[in-house]
Amino acid sequence: MxxxxxxxxxxxxxxxxxxxxxxxxxxxxxxxxxxxxxxxxxxxxxxxxxxxxxxxxxxxxxxxxxxxxxxxxxxxxxxxxxxxxxxxxxxxxxxxxxxxxxxxxxxxxxxxxxxxxxxxxxxxxxxxxxxxxxxxxxxxxxxxxxxxxxxxxxxxxxxxxxxxxxxxxxxxxxxxxxxxxxxxxxxxxxxxxxxxxxxxxVQVSQSEVLPDNAWRSDWVPPGFTLNSILQRRSPASSEPVACMLYGDGITQFSVFLEPLRGARFDDARSQLGPTVAVSRHMPTAEGEVMVTVVGEIPLGTAERIALSIRPGEAQSLQ
Known part of the structure; x- marks a missing residue:
């Protein structure tokens, strides 16, 4: 042979x-x-x-x-x-x-x-x-x-x-x-x-582009970039809610940031099929904010992203 x-x-x-x-x-x-x-x-x-x-x-x-x-x-x-x-x-x-x-x-x-x-x-x-x-x-x-x-x-x-x-x-x-x-x-x-x-x-609520120094994430998975950062009124509370949208070209996840104004909510994590939602409290100079990560990503990844969100300089949009 x-x-x-x-x-x-x-x-x-x-x-x-x-x-x-x-x-x-x-x-x-x-x-x-x-x-x-x-x-x-x-x-x-x-x-x-x-x-x-x-x-x-x-x-x-x-x-x-x-x-x-x-x-x-x-x-x-x-x-x-x-x-x-x-x-x-x-x-x-x-x-x-x-x-x-x-x-x-x-x-x-x-x-x-x-x-x-x-x-x-x-x-x-x-x-x-x-x-x-x-x-x-x-x-x-x-x-x-x-x-x-x-x-x-x-x-x-x-x-x-x-x-x-x-x-x-x-x-x-x-x-x-x-x-x-x-x-x-x-x-x-x-x-x-x-x-x-x-x-x-369907009436889509008006959005506004947030300033560059609004929010940032200290960590996102490699390959995910910030595509947009907007703010609109929450239909539930009328509070201004910021939304940061990330994507890697085929998968997306969103980070929502809503002022609590003294309201009490527990941290939470859930998964329905591929979609996860992770929420946690974050203290800021203006009071507590609820950070919620939603997307078709693993639960552990969403939790790490939620822990990385900070007030301050936002990433450059891609």
Whole structure:
């Protein structure tokens, strides 16, 4: 049997790994453009913390390039949301308040494969079949313990996501999104703009940009940068609440800071599926402030971030 020098074998493995990563990066770029350019409708299942729900979606790109989406929950209460370019136009029931509090949602992640490859090992993980359609499977494996992994099943024809899994460090699925029916369209038929009469307009509270010396974090996980720092009135207390939004290119978390004005609240930590919330008291020269970290990050990471928040010079925005 012919033997091969170790350096040759290692070189071959590295070349295969590099080609695999390059394929994964190409598919991420295709995904980025597909959600901004292609119309479709379908039905998907959403699972979190052992709870399932079924939803209809209409996603349309109009002649002017605007992206409109209508989401309708098909089991239980018929919750409905209508969005244009990621901004909520109307919602039903309790979603009205939730959408108002959340403010302007973002349509899709601005995926930068080169940036993501610093914090995730990008892999072409093979092929699958979802909703009767052929898909390529991408794995985004975190390079540290401060973020979760992703498994994306992208439609081979359109590069749109047919299935996605959010996976923790133990390999457990924290969140599942999966189409059961998916129909791509050349052009939308206007269904994404046709909300029911129960879909109420959402009024987003006005925000103001905070000064640079408002708040800072002494520690955030590597790769996360400060994207915005704003202030708006709390719908519960009318107190001014500061919000610092951080992201690593695919994952986000928010830090909320609300003056307590003598109110009594206990420190708390909770997790629902992939979403954690950690709250703690922080003394300042103006009185106690409640610091709350919310995001799809590990609980220990959120706790460390909450402990690192200080009054003072804020980070430069990215």
């Amino acid at each position: 012919r033997s091969f020098p170790l350096v040759v074998l290692m070189g071959s493995l590295l070349a295969t790994s590099a080609a695999n990563a390059a394929d994964a990066q190409d598919w991420l770029l295709k995904l980025q453009s597909a959600e901004q350019q292609k119309s479709f409708h379908g039905t998907f299942v959403y699972e979190r913390d052992g709870s399932f729900s079924t939803h209809g979606i209409w996603h349309e790109v109009d002649a002017g390039g605007a992206v409109k989406e209508r989401l309708l929950q098909l089991d239980g209460p018929p919750y409905e949301v209508l969005r244009t370019n990621g901004k909520t136009d109307c919602a039903t029931g309790t979603l009205v308040e939730q959408s108002s509090e959340a403010g302007q949602s973002w349509l899709t992640r601005t995926l930068d494969p080169q940036q993501l490859s610093q914090w995730y090992d990008l892999r072409d993980a093979g092929e699958s079949r979802v909703a009767g359609r052929n898909a390529v499977v991408l794995a985004l494996v975190p390079r540290d313990q401060h973020r979760y992994g992703f498994e994306l099943h992208l439609d081979r024809e359109t590069a749109l996501p047919l299935k996605s899994l959010l996976i923790n460090e133990d390999g457990h699925v924290l969140e599942r999104f999966q189409f059961t029916d998916f129909v791509p369209q050349e052009a939308g038929d206007g269904a994404a703009s046709k909300a029911s009469g129960d879909c109420k307009p």
